[in-house]
Amino acid sequence: MPCRACGTRPRWAAPARPRKSPLKAAALAIVPGLGHLYLGDWRRALAFVGAFGVLEFLGLDLDLTAIGAVVGVPMELGGFGLWMFSIFDAYRTARRPPQGPSAGAPVPRS
Numbered sequence: 001m002p003c004r005a006c007g008t009r010p011r012w013a014a015p016a017r018p019r020k021s022p023l024k025a026a027a028l029a030i031v032p033g034l035g036h037l038y039l040g041d042w043r044r045a046l047a048f049v050g051a052f053g054v055l056e057f058l059g060l061d062l063d064l065t066a067i068g069a070v071v072g073v074p075m076e077l078g079g080f081g082l083w084m085f086s087i088f089d090a091y092r093t094a095r096r097p098p099q100g101p102s103a104g105a106p107v108p109r110s
Contacts, residue, residue, distance in 0.1 A: 033045035058075050
């Protein structure tokens with residue numbers, strides 16, 4: 001509905017998405033990246049899947065060589081640590097309040 005005084009139409013912010021369950025996000029994050037995908041953060045999900053996959057693949061591959069105990073095991077432990085962090089991060093991201101203007105609030109004109 002246009003303003004009675006000047007005739008301009010207000011621009012409204014996009015409606016806020018419903019909040020996602022932090023516990024469900026953490027439970028889904030048991031599979032690396034799935035919790036972030038549930039939250040709609042596909043870039044972070046892809047980053048976690050890629051990093052976890054590289055660390056685990058190289059760690060397991062290096063375990064088969066003589067140098068595996070020196071380099072492979074720490075890489076696997078790094079993959080495990082990244083996996084644990086991904087669960088924590090999915091929970092923390094779901095609890096974070098929404099960013100930007102609240103739903104229904106007019107966006108200020110510049």
